[in-house]
Structures are given as structure tokens and as C-alpha cells.
Amino acid sequence: MVDADDLEQLAKLLTDKRQLAEQYYKRACQLVGQAQATPLAAMLRWAGDTATELGNRAAIVRAAEKGGDPFGALSTFGLTTAVGTISGDDKIRLRKDLKKVISDNAASTPEQRVQAIRKFFGKLTAAERSWLAIEQPDVVGRLDGAPATVRYAANRLLIERALTHEQKDLAALKATDPKSPQVTLLEKRVARMTEFLQPRVTGDGRSVPRQFLLFDPAGDGRVAEVFGDLAKAEHVAVMVPGITNRLDNYHDIARDATLLLRDPETKRDLPESAVITWLGYDTPEFGDSVLPAKAEAGAPALHSFRAGLEAAKGAKFALFAHSYGTLLSSKALQEGTPFDSVVFMGSPGLGPTIKSAADLKLKPGTQVFAMRAPGDWVSYTEAHGKDPAEMADIRRLATGRSSGHSEYYMQKNTGLNNLQTILTGDGCVQTFMGSPKLDDEQFGAANVRVLVKELQSRVPQWKAGALATAFEPIIRGAINGSTDVPTLIALTTTTLADSGLGGYFAPQDIAQIVGKSLTEAGPDQR
Numbered sequence: 137m138v139d140a141d142d143l144e145q146l147a148k149l150l151t152d153k154r155q156l157a158e159q160y161y162k163r164a165c166q167l168v169g170q171a172q173a174t175p176l177a178a179m180l181r182w183a184g185d186t187a188t189e190l191g192n193r194a195a196i197v198r199a200a201e202k203g204g205d206p207f208g209a210l211s212t213f214g215l216t217t218a219v220g221t222i223s224g225d226d227k228i229r230l231r232k233d234l235k236k237v238i239s240d241n242a243a244s245t246p247e248q249r250v251q252a253i254r255k256f257f258g259k260l261t262a263a264e265r266s267w268l269a270i271e272q273p274d275v276v277g278r279l280d281g282a283p284a285t286v287r288y289a290a291n292r293l294l295i296e297r298a299l300t301h302e303q304k305d306l307a308a309l310k311a312t313d314p315k316s317p318q319v320t321l322l323e324k325r326v327a328r329m330t331e332f333l334q335p336r337v338t339g340d341g342r343s344v345p346r347q348f349l350l351f352d353p354a355g356d357g358r359v360a361e362v363f364g365d366l367a368k369a370e371h372v373a374v375m376v377p378g379i380t381n382r383l384d385n386y387h388d389i390a391r392d393a394t395l396l397l398r399d400p401e402t403k404r405d406l407p408e409s410a411v412i413t414w415l416g417y418d419t420p421e422f423g424d425s426v427l428p429a430k431a432e433a434g435a436p437a438l439h440s441f442r443a444g445l446e447a448a449k450g451a452k453f454a455l456f457a458h459s460y461g462t463l464l465s466s467k468a469l470q471e472g473t474p475f476d477s478v479v480f481m482g483s484p485g486l487g488p489t490i491k492s493a494a495d496l497k498l499k500p501g502t503q504v505f506a507m508r509a510p511g512d513w514v515s516y517t518e519a520h521g522k523d524p525a526e527m528a529d530i531r532r533l534a535t536g537r538s539s540g541h542s543e544y545y546m547q548k549n550t551g552l553n554n555l556q557t558i559l560t561g562d563g564c565v566q567t568f569m570g571s572p573k574l575d576d577e578q579f580g581a582a583n584v585r586v587l588v589k590e591l592q593s594r595v596p597q598w599k600a601g602a603l604a605t606a607f608e609p610i611i612r613g614a615i616n617g618s619t620d621v622p623t624l625i626a627l628t629t630t631t632l633a634d635s636g637l638g639g640y641f642a643p644q645d646i647a648q649i650v651g652k653s654l655t656e657a658g659p660d661q662r
Contacts, residue, residue, distance in 0.1 A: 143194035147220065150187040191220020204296035206270035209289040212345050219267040227271070230264055234272070238279075246280070246436070246443040253281030253444075269293070278350050280444025284366055291348035292333070298353040299329040324384035325357070331387065336363070339397075339404035349441075350416055357383025358417070360441065363393050364410030369447040371409040371454070373559045374475075376438065378459020378482070378514075379425045381415055389413045392545035396456075396555060400548060406560055408448070416441055417464060422607070425460055426519045426592070428467075428487070435467035442473050452476045454559050458544060462486060463520050469496045477503040477558050479533070481544045482512045485521030493529045505558065505565070506530045507551060509538040513611045516584040519592075525568075532568040584611050587653035594649070595640050606635040624650045 207217045222230070237256045241249040257265060265283065269276050269290040276282055277290035306322040313319075332351075335343035350360035366372070373396060377389055393411045398404070417434025424430065442453070455475040457465035459482050466486035469478065478498075480486070483506065490496060493504040508515045508525035515523050525532045536550025537543075544551050550566055557563045588607060595603050609631050629646050632638045641649075 140194040140197040143190045143197065144224075147187040147190035147194065150190070188218065188220050191222070192218060194220065202297065203300050204293045206293055209292040209296070210266050210270065212292060213285040213288045213347075215266045215269065215285060215289055216262045217266065218263050219270070221263050222267045226264070227267070230260075230268060231272070234268060234275070238275075246440040249440070250281035250443040253279060257282055257286070277348075278352065280440045282444075284347070284349065284362070284446065287349050288345075288347045288362075291351040292345070294351050294353075295329050295332050295348070298351075299326065299333070302326050302329070302353070321384055325353070328383055328386050329353075339399065339402070349412070349444075350414075353383060355418065357386070357415075359383060359386055359413065359415045361390065361393070361413050362410060363397050363412070364405060366410045366412075366445070366447055369408060369410035370451050371406070371560050372412065372445065372447050372451055373410075373454045373456050373555075374412045374414050374442065374445075376414050376455065376457040376461035376465050377419065378457075378461040379420050379422065381419045383415075386413075386415065389415060395545050395547050395552060396559065400553070400556075406556065409560060410447065411559075412445075414438065414441060420460055425484070426603070426607075428463065428520065431460065431464040431467055434464045435471060435473075438464065438468040439471050439473040442468075442475070452561060455479070456481070456555060458482055459514055459541065460484065462524070466490055466496065469498060474499060475502065477505070479505045479507065479555065479558060480524040480530075481507040482509065482514050482541050483524050484514050484517055484519040486524055488521045490521055490524075492527050493524075503558070504530045505533050505554075507533050507535050507538075507544055507554075509535040509540060509543060509551070511539045512541045513584065514541050517588045517607065517611065518585050519588065531565070534566045534568050583653045587611070587649065590649040590652060594645065595637060599637065599640070602635055603637055606631045606637065621647075621650060621654060624654070 210217050233256065237252055241252045244252070265286050269286045270293060273290035273293045277287050277294055279287065302322055302325055306319070306326055309316055309319055309322065332346055332348070336346050337343055347362040348360065349362060350358055352358040375389065375393060381389060390413065393413050397406055397409060397411045399406050416437050418430050420427070420430050445453070453475050454477045455465055456479050462480040462483035463486060465478070469475070498504070506524040506527070508523060515525065524530050533554045534550045535544065538546050538549060538551045545555070546552060554565045557565050587610065591603060610628050625647055628650055629638070629643070632641055632646070
């Protein structure tokens with residue numbers, strides 16, 4: 137029922153007439169004195185305030201047409217909602233200038249680009265920053281170098297709009313095809329976005345809005361969330377997850393971040409600390425996890441994201457990378473992405489050329505650690521090179537009761553204690569004290585490495601993804617007891633046939649590969 141054009145026209149009329157009214161007020165003061173002219177001054181104030189309010193209401197109408205609650209998003213993070221003061225000419229200028237600063241620095245280094253973005257926002261008024269957040273949230277929300285609170289507001293608005301859109305899609309799908317597997321996926325995505333709009337309860341019982349530096353629902357979804365007060369944090373950890381992490385199962389990453397930030401003794405959030413979950417790349421599924429393409433594509437994004445982070449002066453930044461995220465992190469570190477400490481967990485390798493921490497060419501003083509829990513078959517494969525837990529110049533940390541690939545953040549456990557010690561710099565880490573021999577750690581682990589490499593060598597590169605999907609049951613068979621030749625041959629034959637890859641392997645080939653994996657791991661169990 138409200139027309140934004142009419143509101144803006146009324147605001148313009150009041151603003152235009154103000155100059156004439158001011159002339160009348162000045163003349164009245166000369167003729168009858170200031171005391172007698174006071175009612176005119178009150179009218180001038182009313183005209184100015186009303187023009188601003190009409191502009192704000194027009195902005196509300198325009199933003200509401202796109203969905204979400206833009207002014208609620210701004211106020212949630214303490215930003216001004218007085219965007220009605222932005223004139224039409226100012227809006228044109230802001231759009232043009234933002235586009236130009238991004239375009240002009242597209243080929244710059246991440247640090248140069250971030251510095252240019254910071255300089256741009258530093259010159260804006262509070263109202264201009266707020267207007268850009270709700271006018272172009274899809275640009276500002278992911279813009280490294282933009283103020284964190286501005287990005288928080290922009291991404292909250294994007295979440296609200298995406299949630300409304302996917303709720304409609306879900307309702308339509310349930311009405312037309314209720315048995316579609318997409319129903320379950322959409323239900324999970326809707327549940328996650330609904331959670332994003334609910335407050336996070338801190339360790340001391342306070343409810344605070346959730347803070348996102350990135351939100352993109354396209355495809356599997358991309359998310360970066362801040363736990364804690366980043367502006368005041370002296371210790372910051374950036375978590376980079378690996379395979380099969382998506383928007384629909386993001387609550388698992390958020391749970392790990394909460395555990396990492398929570399003091400095990402006081403149950404409060406660790407003081408002067410913040411944790412950031414960075415799901416800022418297209419994570420692979422099992423099928424393409426043996427290919428480096430997604431790590432190569434994601435590494436520049438991590439570099440840019442880190443360049444855009446601002447915490448307390450002198451803050452220390454830690455990188456906690458898991459699974460395929462270790463490969464991406466390795467490539468980002470080689471680009472010069474700065475971190476004070478790095479932990480690789482459950483790594484399939486850091487790249488074929490990385491044989492030691494020295495190959496990463498980190499800045500002097502960078503601490504590098506690795507974890508490998510017993511039964512972590514992803515590490516055993518060395519699908520992307522040498523496991524960092526086996527590198528002589530990397531300190532391997534104890535993982536306590538953790539086992540398999542996904543328990544590195546287990547609460548009340550040595551592994552999590554080690555991560556918190558590295559985050560805060562308070563205390564001593566507990567290093568791994570077991571045997572360096574893989575088969576002493578997990579029976580069949582050394583055989584897995586040979587088996588995977590032999591299978592990979594027999595299929596074309598474009599089939600490597602399909603082969604990776606078949607790895608897990610074969611690997612689990614190798615490390616969980618199916619170690620006699622006939623049983624493992626039968627399991628491998630069946631799995632390859634089910635995956636459509638049986639045609640690449642004659643029966644004698646499979647027998648040869650399995651036999652080699654069981655007998656030729658080598659005297660050092662590698």
C-alpha cells in the first residue's frame with residue numbers, strides 16, 4: 137500500500153523547500169526577533185527530521201521488496217538504520233565506486249586488494265556503509281576487507297532471503313513429489329538456516345547473534361562463521377574442513393567450533409579468543425577427493441579471507457585444517473598466507489612435492505603440528521602425498537581417545553586439549569609417544585597405501601574420481617581383518633564391479649595388486 141517513489145518525492149520536496157524556509161527564518165529574526173521566530177525554527181527541524189524519516193521508510197519498502205528484514209539486520213549488529221539520508225545521487229556514486237574499487241584491484245595481491253577495500257569503507261559515513269550492506273548484500277557479505285559488522289548484517293539478510301526461498305521450494309516439492317530425496321536435503325538446509333537466525337548461547341549463558349563473514353547457498357553452500365568477539369580477540373583459530381562438508385550438515389562443524397572455544401574447566405568461552413569456521417570452498421565428495429582441483433581453486437579464497445581478518449592488535453592466528461582441507465591449506469600457505477601456527481589433522485597429504493614443513497616456505501617462527509588418529513584411513517591412503525604426521529620437522533601431537541577420521545575435536549580428550557593449547561598459547565602440548573611404524577599403530581595401514589597407489593595407477597585420470605568412491609570399502613576391508621588374499625581379492629573385485637570400474641581390471645590384475653599390497657609394503661612398513 138506504500139509507494140517508495142512517492143515517499144522519496146515527498147522527502148525531496150521537504151529538502152528542497154528547506155533552503156527557502158531558512159531564508160524566511162533569517163528574515164523573520166531580523167523583523168520580529170529570534171524569540172518571535174522560534175516556531176519557524178521548530179518547523180525547520182520538523183521538516184528535516186521528516187524528510188529523513190520518509191527516506192528511511194522508502195528504503196524499508198524497497199528492501200522489503202527483495203525479502204528479509206534489512207533494518208533488523210543492521211540493528212542486530214549495532215549499525216545505523218538512518219539510510220534515508222542517502223540521496224539518489226549518492227546511491228549512484230556508491231554503487232559505481234564500490235564496483236570500481238573491486239574491479240581495479242581484481243588482479244592485485246589479496247593484501248593489496250583488502251587494503252583498497254578497507255580504505256574505501258574507511259571514507260564512508262555510517263549511513264553509507266549500512267546502505268551498501270542492505271543494497272548489495274551479496275557483494276558486501278563476502279567482501280574481504282569490508283568491516284566485519286557490515287558483513288555480518290549483509291549475510292544475515294542473505295540468510296533470511298535464502299531461507300524464505302528454500303521454504304517455498306520445500307513446500308512446493310512436498311506437494312508435488314513428497315518422496316523425492318531432495319525433500320530431505322531441503323529440510324536439512326532449511327533447518328540450518330533457521331538455526332543461523334537464532335542466537336548462540338555463550339559459555340556464560342549470554343545470547344548473542346550469530347556472526348557470518350560469508351554465506352552463499354548456491355550448490356552445496358559456503359559459510360564462514362565467527363564464534364567470539366573477533367574485534368577483541370588476541371587468539372584466533374581458523375578451521376578449514378574437508379570432504380563431504382556442506383551447508384546441510386554444517387551443524388557438525390559449528391559443534392566442533394563451540395567445543396574448541398569452550399574452556400573445559402570453567403565451561404565459559406576462552407577469554408580473548410575467537411574461532412572461525414571457514415567452509416569457503418566447494419568441498420569434494422569421495423568421488424573427486426583424489427583430485428587436487430578443488431584445493432587449487434579454494435586456496436586463493438582462503439588467502440584472501442585471512443588477509444581480510446582483523447582482530448586485536450598483535451593477535452595470533454592459528455590454522456586448524458582437517459582432511460582435504462589440509463591439501464587446500466598447504467596450497468594457501470605456499471602462496472604466502474600468514475599464520476602463526478598450523479595443525480594438519482587426518483591429512484591425505486599436502487601435495488606430491490611437499491616432503492617436509494620446510495617445503496611450505498613458511499615465515500620464520502611458524503609452528504607446525506600434525507595429528508593422525510588410529511584408524512584414520514584417509515591418512516593411510518597418502519592420496520595427495522606424504523602424511524605430515526610422518527614428516528621429521530613437524531611435531532606430531534597425541535590424539536588421546538580419538539579414532540577414525542572425524543574425532544579430532546572430541547571433548548574431554550587430549551586431542552582437543554592440544555588444539556586449545558595451540559590456540560591460546562597457554563600451556564604445553566602433549567606429543568605423540570607411540571611407535572612410528574604404521575602397522576604398530578593400525579594393522580593393515582601400510583598395506584592400504586600400496587593398495588590405493590596400485591589401483592590408481594591402473595585407471596585413466598578421468599576415472600580417478602569414480603575409483604575414489606570405491607576406496608572406502610576396500611580400505612576398510614584391508615584394515616579391519618580381511619587381510620587374507622582370497623577374501624580381499626573377492627572384496628576388491630566386487631567393489632570395482634559395483635562402481636563400474638571392473639572392466640579396467642582382469643582377474644589376474646586384481647590378484648596381483650592385492651598380493652603386492654599384502655607383501656610389499658616394505659621393511660619400514662610404508
